[in-house]
Structures are given as structure tokens and as C-alpha cells.
Amino acid sequence: MNSGKAVAPGDMIGILGSGQLGRMLAMAAARLGISVHVYCPESGPAFDVCAKRTRAAYDDDEALAKFADSVRLVTYEFENVPAHTAEFLARRVPVRPNPGALAVSQDRFAEKSFLNSLGIATAPFAPIDCPADLVTAAARLGRPSILKTRRFGYDGKGQVTIRDGDDASACFAAVGAAPSILEGFVPFSREISVIAARGLDGSIAAYDVNENVHADHILSTTTVPARIAPATAAAAVAMTAQILNALDYAGVIAVEMFVVGEGAAETLVVNEMAPRVHNSGHWTLDGALTSQFEQHIRAISGFPLGSPRRHGRIEMRNLIGGQASAWREWLAEPGACVHLYGKHEAREGRKMGHVTRVFDGNERV
Numbered sequence: 392m393n394s395g396k397a398v399a400p401g402d403m404i405g406i407l408g409s410g411q412l413g414r415m416l417a418m419a420a421a422r423l424g425i426s427v428h429v430y431c432p433e434s435g436p437a438f439d440v441c442a443k444r445t446r447a448a449y450d451d452d453e454a455l456a457k458f459a460d461s462v463r464l465v466t467y468e469f470e471n472v473p474a475h476t477a478e479f480l481a482r483r484v485p486v487r488p489n490p491g492a493l494a495v496s497q498d499r500f501a502e503k504s505f506l507n508s509l510g511i512a513t514a515p516f517a518p519i520d521c522p523a524d525l526v527t528a529a530a531r532l533g534r535p536s537i538l539k540t541r542r543f544g545y546d547g548k549g550q551v552t553i554r555d556g557d558d559a560s561a562c563f564a565a566v567g568a569a570p571s572i573l574e575g576f577v578p579f580s581r582e583i584s585v586i587a588a589r590g591l592d593g594s595i596a597a598y599d600v601n602e603n604v605h606a607d608h609i610l611s612t613t614t615v616p617a618r619i620a621p622a623t624a625a626a627a628v629a630m631t632a633q634i635l636n637a638l639d640y641a642g643v644i645a646v647e648m649f650v651v652g653e654g655a656a657e658t659l660v661v662n663e664m665a666p667r668v669h670n671s672g673h674w675t676l677d678g679a680l681t682s683q684f685e686q687h688i689r690a691i692s693g694f695p696l697g698s699p700r701r702h703g704r705i706e707m708r709n710l711i712g713g714q715a716s717a718w719r720e721w722l723a724e725p726g727a728c729v730h731l732y733g734k735h736e737a738r739e740g741r742k743m744g745h746v747t748r749v750f751d752g753n754e755r756v
């Protein structure tokens with residue numbers, strides 16, 4: 392068990408998952424003198440930039456035990472880490488953020504119940520286990536409403552909008568007849584997210600609030616600062632801090648929220664949280680003193696948190712699927728900070744890279 396000793400430069404830490412988030416975490420760790428062992432059933436972008444890699448299933452206890460023995464602590468780049476894997480590793484080595492935070496954010500019903508228990512507003516919701524539940528819940532929550540699987544949903548997968556006249560059995564079948572929730576539709580004016588970190592000592596650092604635009608359920612652009620009232624931004628950060636403290640969290644968290652109304656009438660509704668670094672925080676690589684990736688490594692390692700201070704007005708654009716084929720033009724644009732994930736196949740909807748532009752000043756165009 393490696394839990395006794397604090398992490399120091401020269402040590403190795405483990406990351407579950409080999410996607411672009413793991414890749415950017417590994418590069419940030421290297422900057423602090425920490426090397427990374429990536430564990431994943433499939434090879435991916437993080438495998439190109441780590442000191443050690445294990446390609447094995449998440450239920451391969453022998454491989455997991457060797458992985459745990461090789462690292463000071465384990466973190467993860469995605470929230471669908473199987474509970475068995477997190478618990479098995481946590482018996483041998485610190486897992487940060489803690490498996491409790493992981494469990495809450497893996498299940499939309501548990502997550503919304505947890506948020507409501509803190510007095511934080513979510514969309515109204517009801518658990519759905521069969522078409523009859525859906526009929527009753529849709530009568531209460533109204534139409535349109537959104538049916539989402541409790542687990543394993545991302546980028547709009549496992550979701551269907553329930554409209555007037557839709558058949559409950561067909562809708563339930565469309566999400567794979569999996570345990571789900573029905574959510575009331577939130578008539579939002581904007582979507583925002585807060586990226587914040589909590590250190591092992593309980594210190595918290597939050598970035599300025601992101602404004603996010605999705606296309607086909609996938610994040611398309613993030614602009615910072617969000618066009619919201621200062622009091623709304625302060626409330627969004629305060630809510631995030633409340634969540635971090637309630638979970639006794641270590642690491643970076645992302646909390647996605649809907650803004651309802653405009654100006655002084657703005658209110659916040661939390662959509663979901665991700666116990667990890669997040670796409671809407673990618674701009675921090677070029678636009679903040681400390682990137683979200685470095686901040687996560689600092690937080691889980693027990694290092695002092697870095698300054699989240701922003702350098703200017705930010706626009707981050709994802710390069711999805713074929714959009715990444717314009718990489719040469721992006722590289723030729725003065726001031727564009729280009730990040731490419733090294734994925735070999737540009738499938739539709741796949742995040743291939745992102746571009747950040749940092750403009751002088753704080754004002755919005």
C-alpha cells in the first residue's frame with residue numbers, strides 16, 4: 392500500500408482512461424516532474440505521452456494490483472470507472488477524487504438527489520423503470536421533458552425528448568429500456584459551467600465562469616467570461632464550493648448549470664457534474680496562469696493550488712470529426728492556440744482537438 396507517503400516530484404501516479412483528458416493530465420504532470428502510468432482497456436491519446444501503460448480490462452484484478460503497486464495514487468479521466476475497479480484500487484492506494492464522489496456522479500438519480508439535499512436546484516425529476524413510470528412522470532413534469540439513462544450517458548447519448556403524443560414504450564425502448572430518470576424541460580437562457588479545484592487541505596480555487604454552446608449535444612464553443620450578472624457568477628462558484636466541501640473532494644470538478652432568465656432575474660439550475668477535468672476548461676491551458684490539468688495534479692497530490700487567474704477574454708472551439716482536417720489553416724492563424732489529440736480516425740462526433748483564442752481585455756464582442 393502506497394498511501395502513507397506524500398507525492399513528490401519524481402513519483403509516478405496512475406490515471407484510469409487513455410483519452411485526451413488523460414493525455415493533457417499526463418503532460419501537465421510531467422511539467423511538475425511527475426510521471427504517469429495510464430491504465431485502459433483500449434489504447435488512446437494518453438498512451439502516447441505516458442511513462443508506463445497497461446492495456447487490460449477494468450475487472451482484471453491481477454493487472455489492477457500491479458498498477459496500484461506501481462503508483463503513489465490513482466486518478467481518472469472519466470466518471471464511468473466501474474465501482475469494482477475504484478474499490479479494488481482504493482484498498483491499495485489513494486483514489487482521488489474519492490470513490491464516493493465518483494459513485495454520486497455516475498448515477499443521475501443519485502446526483503440530483505445529492506444536489507437537492509444541499510439545497511441546490513436541479514430540473515424536477517422522477518425515476519423511470521418501466522413505460523408506466525414514464526406515463527405518470529410525464530403527466531407530472533409536462534412535455535417536452537427529457538428521458539435520460541441513469542448511468543453511462545455522455546454527449547447526449549442515452550437521451551430522448553418526450554413530446555406530446557410520443558409513445559411511452561417506444562421512448563423507453565429508445566434509451567435501451569435501462570433504468571432512467573425523466574427530467575422536466577428547463578427553459579434556459581444560457582448554459583454555463585464552473586471548473587474548480589479543492590486541495591487536500593480543503594483550499595478551493597475556481598476559474599471564471601464558462602459559457603458553453605452545444606451542437607448536437609456535444610460542446611461546440613466555450614467563451615469566458617460568461618455573459619451573466621456578477622451575482623449569478625458568484626452564486627455559481629459558491630454552489631460549486633458547497634459541492635466540493637460536501638464530497639470532501641480532492642481534484643478538479645466541473646459543474647454544468649442552466650441559467651434561467653436574464654440580468655437581475657437570473658437563477659441557476661444545476662444540470663450535472665463531472666468529477667474530473669472537463670472540456671469547457673480546456674481554455675485554461677492557454678488562458679490561465681494554471682491549467683485545469685495542472686490544478687488537478689496539484690490538488691490530488693497535496694500540492695498548493697495554483698492561481699486560476701485568466702489572461703484575457705477567451706474563445707475555445709472544439710474540433711469535432713472532420714473539422715480537424717483544417718489543422719493546417721488553424722496553425723496558420725496568428726494567435727490561435729491549437730491542440731490536436733493524435734486520434735487516428737476522425738469519426739463523426741469525435742473530439743479530435745480544440746483551438747483557443749485569447750483576446751486582450753475582459754469585454755465581450
Ligand code: AMP
Pocket residue numbers: 514537544545546547548550574575576577578579582605608647662663
Ligand atoms: P446532458 O447530457 O445532461 O449534459 O444534456 C445535454 C444537453 O441537453 C444539455 O447541455 C442541454 O443543452 C440539453 N438538456 C439536458 N437536460 C435538459 C433539460 N432538463 N432541459 C433543457 N435542456 C436540457
